[in-house]
Amino acid sequence: MIDLTTIDWVNVGTALLVALVGYFISRRISRVAERALAKKMPEGSAKNLSRIIYYVFIFVMILFVLTLLGLKVDSLLVAGGVIGMAIGFASQKTVSNFISGIFLYIDRPMNIGDSVNIGGSSGVVLDITPFSTRLRSWDGPVVRIPNSKVFDSEITNYKQTVARRVEYSLRISYDSSTDKAIQLIKEELAREPFVLTSPGPDVHVSKLGDSAVEITVKFWTPAPKMYAVKTRMLQRIYQTLKKAGVSIPYPRMDIRLSNKVKGR
Amino acid sequence: MGFGSWKASTLPRKFSMSLKSVNGFVEYSRGGKKVNVMGDLKQVESDLRILPRSPINLPERITDHYMINFPLTIIPPGGRQVIFIRLPLEVEVRYKGRALDFVGFDSPSFSLYGPVDGGILTRNIRGEIVTDSSGNPPKNMDGRHMVMPLRIKNYTSQLHQINKVLINTRYMDLYYKGLQVATEKIKMDLTAKGVHVRYLNETHFKGLQKMSGESQLLKKEQKTDMEWGL
Numbered sequence: 001m002i003d004l005t006t007i008d009w010v011n012v013g014t015a016l017l018v019a020l021v022g023y024f025i026s027r028r029i030s031r032v033a034e035r036a037l038a039k040k041m042p043e044g045s046a047k048n049l050s051r052i053i054y055y056v057f058i059f060v061m062i063l064f065v066l067t068l069l070g071l072k073v074d075s076l077l078v079a080g081g082v083i084g085m086a087i088g089f090a091s092q093k094t095v096s097n098f099i100s101g102i103f104l105y106i107d108r109p110m111n112i113g114d115s116v117n118i119g120g121s122s123g124v125v126l127d128i129t130p131f132s133t134r135l136r137s138w139d140g141p142v143v144r145i146p147n148s149k150v151f152d153s154e155i156t157n158y159k160q161t162v163a164r165r166v167e168y169s170l171r172i173s174y175d176s177s178t179d180k181a182i183q184l185i186k187e188e189l190a191r192e193p194f195v196l197t198s199p200g201p202d203v204h205v206s207k208l209g210d211s212a213v214e215i216t217v218k219f220w221t222p223a224p225k226m227y228a229v230k231t232r233m234l235q236r237i238y239q240t241l242k243k244a245g246v247s248i249p250y251p252r253m254d255i256r257l258s259n260k261v262k263g264r
Numbered sequence: 265m266g267f268g269s270w271k272a273s274t275l276p277r278k279f280s281m282s283l284k285s286v287n288g289f290v291e292y293s294r295g296g297k298k299v300n301v302m303g304d305l306k307q308v309e310s311d312l313r314i315l316p317r318s319p320i321n322l323p324e325r326i327t328d329h330y331m332i333n334f335p336l337t338i339i340p341p342g343g344r345q346v347i348f349i350r351l352p353l354e355v356e357v358r359y360k361g362r363a364l365d366f367v368g369f370d371s372p373s374f375s376l377y378g379p380v381d382g383g384i385l386t387r388n389i390r391g392e393i394v395t396d397s398s399g400n401p402p403k404n405m406d407g408r409h410m411v412m413p414l415r416i417k418n419y420t421s422q423l424h425q426i427n428k429v430l431i432n433t434r435y436m437d438l439y440y441k442g443l444q445v446a447t448e449k450i451k452m453d454l455t456a457k458g459v460h461v462r463y464l465n466e467t468h469f470k471g472l473q474k475m476s477g478e479s480q481l482l483k484k485e486q487k488t489d490m491e492w493g494l
Binding site: 224 | 326327371372373374376377381382383385388
């Protein structure tokens with residue numbers, strides 16, 4: 001049983017008040033910091049840094065409250081150190097994620113809203129928290145990736161480029177004219193406004209294959225239009241070649257059987 | 265046809281839009297019954313507005329920059345020259361402040377100015393120098409084109425050949441009256457540190473009125489640097 005007469009209710013009340021005020025001050029400072037930081041860095045980074053500031057203030061407030069309640073913070077910190085080590089061993093990955101999160105804020109390879117590929121996961125960045133990064137993948141689901149994994153992974157950020165290159169490899173029959181095919185493809189590319197004129201398209205014979213001549217088509221397009229232009233142009237090029245009688249062959253293998261069987 | 269604002273009450277309830285060239289002029293009409301709205305146009309403040317706009321956002325908003333290409337012009341060291349460049353424009357139809365239609369006079373094409381990371385997507389505009397032998401601008405305009413007065417000054421000790429200028433349309437105002445459309449005066453300074461394009465916020469042509477800020481950005485920074493050279 002706790003002897004209620006030994007409790008210093010004034011201190012408890014003060015501690016509660018300090019906790020309450022501390023909580024509101026932490027929130028306020030965090031918001032002010034977020035607004036100030038947002039002017040100097042991307043929104044996502046500002047939000048995350050302000051969260052860290054919030055947690056630091058909450059931690060300091062908790063130490064202060066414990067002191068008011070008569071607990072010796074130094075011994076608590078020592079004890080906390082021992083407990084912390086135990087917890088630390090148990091939560092290495094969490095700490096690793098947190099530290100990676102801080103490094104991500106410093107490195108800033110992406111921002112909220114960017115289209116990215118992180119270690120094979122592609123999508124739009126929804127949020128970057130101190131522990132994880134959330135992506136909405138192209139087919140809908142939200143993917144949560146721990147920050148330690150994000151930091152170690154190869155990150156491709158599609159939003160940091162204004163233009164992207166599209167490349168196709170087309171195969172045409174040896175019976176068809178490559179000059180004609182190249183000319184038709186160039187004309188089709190010239191009709192599309194979103195195929196950039198500078199750097200201009202490049203269409204050339206790239207390989208003499210077993211059953212077809214390979215033509216490589218390269219062109220640049222505004223990054224936001226890349227997917228639409230890539231799919232549209234392939235369809236249009238195919239239709240143009242088909243209409244002009246340029247044949248696109250199936251893989252073919254000629255096997256000749258000989259009637260003569262040599263003796264043993 | 266001219267550009268301006270008209271009372272919607274003078275229009276039929278149902279109409280379609282069409283644009284055609286008649287005797288070298290552009291005729292814009294809205295009416296399934298071939299009602300030529302232009303016959304009723306009055307220069308009064310009202311709901312319907314037909315305005316010239318920079319040829320930038322057709323078919324979709326991709327960039328605010330355009331790269332105007334024009335025949336090669338040589339500027340000697342310390343030299344200055346004023347040229348008038350004719351450019352295609354687009355027409356915007358607004359009703360109660362909402363854009364209803366855009367009509368373009370140029371097939372759009374785009375290019376990249378600068379590197380892939382950090383460069384600028386620009387719309388290509390083929391300009392034509394229309395300065396007459398006395399150094400003056402053309403007297404007649406057709407409503408399909410606008411005229412850009414470009415003042416080039418070479419502050420360097422080298423001769424420069426110029427055939428393009430980078431413009432940010434968000435900083436550039438248009439001026440118009442009837443079929444006459446012109447950009448504000450543009451100044452292009454060639455210096456040792458780079459090429460700077462400035463927007464002078466004044467018209468070269470008397471009697472033209474500045475287009476309201478509905479389709480132009482109000483914020484004016486007045487300067488574009490051609491960071492990746494000529």
